Amino acid sequence: MAERADLRREAGQRTRGGLLTATLELLARKGPEGLSLREVTEKAGANVAAVSYHFGSLKALRDAAVETALERYLDAQLEALARLTPDSTLTELAVGFARPMMQALAAGGTELAIIRTVARIGIDPPAGWGRLTGKFEQTRTDALRVLTARLPGIDEQELIFRTRCIAGLLNWLALAPIGAELAAEPAERIEHRLVPILAGALAGQAAPV
Amino acid sequence: MAERADLRREAGQRTRGGLLTATLELLARKGPEGLSLREVTEKAGANVAAVSYHFGSLKALRDAAVETALERYLDAQLEALARLTPDSTLTELAVGFARPMMQALAAGGTELAIIRTVARIGIDPPAGWGRLTGKFEQTRTDALRVLTARLPGIDEQELIFRTRCIAGLLNWLALAPIGAELAAEPAERIEHRLVPILAGALAGQAAPV
DNA sequence: AAAGAAGTAAAACAACTGTTTGATTTTATG
């Protein structure tokens, strides 16, 4: 029977998925280097051989988990940026960048694990971003459309740099203790505090006040 | 003879110091978790037992290296902030924060290793900052003096948060590839690009433009 | 010159790492 075959496959995919989520959480906590085979399998309730069986190696499992995390985050990011129009403000752009990160920070659990992993690989990026390069660059062009309209006269290269700066700041908040402190507050208040900072960084401040 | 005794001690302190700087560079490259005993000793040209002999354990060596790095960086930071006066501008404050990090980024070598280590422990801070807590808080009060004067009407708690944000951004630049790209440019140009971003983040931008 | 402290060095230690093997169980299909 075909349905029973699917059930069997589901059972197989269950330990496979368990390994992925366990890896995700450990990645977020200890980073790519600190990932241990026994830790992963114990957390997932699976045998050590399951990693070789389902993924081939621990490194392959790690890469798969990282790619999963990055794609989920990029999708959330692109969705938030899709609301931008040609005459969106810098503040709205900042919201588009901050919201996915902040929501995950407030949610905790797997969501938090994902953005932490994304932030970690922002420090030590894997050799090839593979098929996610497109989505990644898409976020940049989305941002650039608003920035060139709101900040004419500033070099496009410079605008890209500022975009990467605020992304870096958000990544830092995902990893460092200050982000955890921030996450204790209600989500809307987080955004209210953070967005002016991001928008200010994007706009820059040339003259001394 | 006393001079000969000193020479002997110098020989002892030489391998001790070699272990420290080797640890520093490896910490900067692989982080606190990725530190390996054999790697350290080979890089320092010392025997594995030297670590136990001089520091007691690898963890103790790591802590000693971290403390050394943090103190050197805090001293540089405090020196830069000491130039601030009651009527310094936000830009000058941003310079005070950015300059030590940027100079080290451009210098490379041990200087770079130090700020990378400092940035890493910003993510995973050791349990007790120990005797460095004072210097650490000093940087915050130095910044606060300028901020409260230039940005009246903003909550002091919020100003501290913004200070930590720009420090986080600088830490991110020390670790992530974007920082390495930035470091390829001449030092004065780096500052010229970075300071407006930091000052803008400190000032914030409340209303949509 | 003898005794002793300070530092170095090679080897062995148990505990861990990721991976593989072979047997066993579970499930789907004939």
Added chain:
DNA sequence: CATAAAATCAAACAGTTGTTTTACTTCTTT
């Protein structure tokens, strides 16, 4: 029901980890 594929499991693999032990050299002091 029988057969074969899919999945799980305990056990063992070789390699690495940090630490300790022991012997040895080097230098200082008496």
